[in-house]
Amino acid sequence: MPLEYDLASGSTRELNKKLHALGIANKVDNICITNPNGAHALAVGLTRPLKVNIKGHVGYYCAGMNQIAEVNIDGNAGPAVAENMMSGYVTVTGNVSHYAGATSHGGTLLVCGDASSRCGISLKGADIIVKGSVGHMSAFMAQTGRMVICGDAGETLGDSIYETQLYVRGSVASLGTDCIQKSMTEKHKNELETLLVSAGITGADAAEFNRFGSARKLYNFKVDNADAY
């Protein structure tokens, strides 16, 4: 039986304390959270093997700094969902607001709807898979990791990008500085297929995607500038 926690009669702080006390000794615990009603900072900083299911829309910073845990949000998520995630798996069945998955080092964020602006900014190694579209300034200064966008991308995708791989199936409103389209080799197709399969996406074929990444022309990529330090 999964544990249940009703936020209509409890507090965020009490819930997060409870979550942090669970999952000891590698025993996977299931917890179901009801009536989130847009509350902030739910299921933040989890470091144990939990399966957290949140029934409804959440506010800011849900599942931030996640490690190991699986967090499923059955609804929409506010700004900065799964921000700075280290590992684990975060799923959102609806749409997400700004900065989804920003600065995440590892793990996977799966968004079943659309993501707003600045999705995956400063990405540091996580995988972000968006079934819908992403807003403007997504993947800004993204460093490593992969972003899969099954819909369209907004203005200035991948501005000042480093080495994150961007796969976009739909249109791209515009590319940011130093972000260019790159060839889709077999290696990349295989990588993308694995990502799509792992996310349970069957309606999108890897061959329909375009790949984008860094042209490596900005200051940091020039060996002549190494002397500056």
Add this chain to the structure above:
Amino acid sequence: MCGIVGLFAKTKEFEKELGKYFSGMLNEMTDRGPDSAGCAIYHNVTKANELKIVAMSETPLSKNKLLETIRQSYPDASVQELESLHFLITLEGESKEAILELNQCFPNLKILSSGSSIEIYKAEGLPKNVLEKFSISSMTGSHALGHTRMATESAITTAHSHPFSTGDDLCLVHNGSLSNHNRLRAKLKKEGIYFSSDNDSEVAAGYLAWRIKQGKTIEEALNHALEDLDGFYTFAIGTKDGFAVLRDPIACKPAVISETDHWVAMASEYRAIALLPGAQSAPAWEPAPGKIYSWSH
């Protein structure tokens, strides 16, 4: 930061409970702005030639003195004294002349709103106190806008609180900050727009009033605003018949909209909408950057 909310009734039944639900929404935005709060309620439409003005005195003022003075020019005028030196004045006349006269006779009287439907109430302190002071929760109305302020660019006073109104039945609440407001204010002053504070958001309200004075619709005025206003903003704008929402093209200030058959609601955060009847199953979405959304009766 700051919190903004807007609630628009689509049915007569919901109009009866507008104040109650609006109060809940504003209260929920306390964390985003505990310095001051304000509400613009559209209700109790006056007769065709009548005008209502909500004014707030910055110094002690007796209702009788105010009434006596107003009646010299407007013999049928009435004055209702409310909390915190707010007065609701009803008279037969044009708002421009009436406001000018009030300003001349009572230099410490700030005009918060004028029109046939709008009433603006605002005060320093937590939203809860402001809502209670003016009994907002028991009010009926067609639509309402509210603001909870966390002051960043000017002082914490009632005069600096939102909503701002610089035209009849027109008001604006703002989350964000404008960077070209000083220059724009100077320009608008020359065009005859009156400002009661040095607040940046009031300039946005004045700008829209100026465009509407030129004969533009609220949608046209907002399209011009996208060109002429520099800064961060999510605006909610109230007009006599409805309300509109606009975010700047960079869109770093939040906004959520939700709609059912009974109401349309916008708020800085979803949690303010969650308490509305039917919200759990209603679609909720983020307004797109630089796109104008509007509803009217």
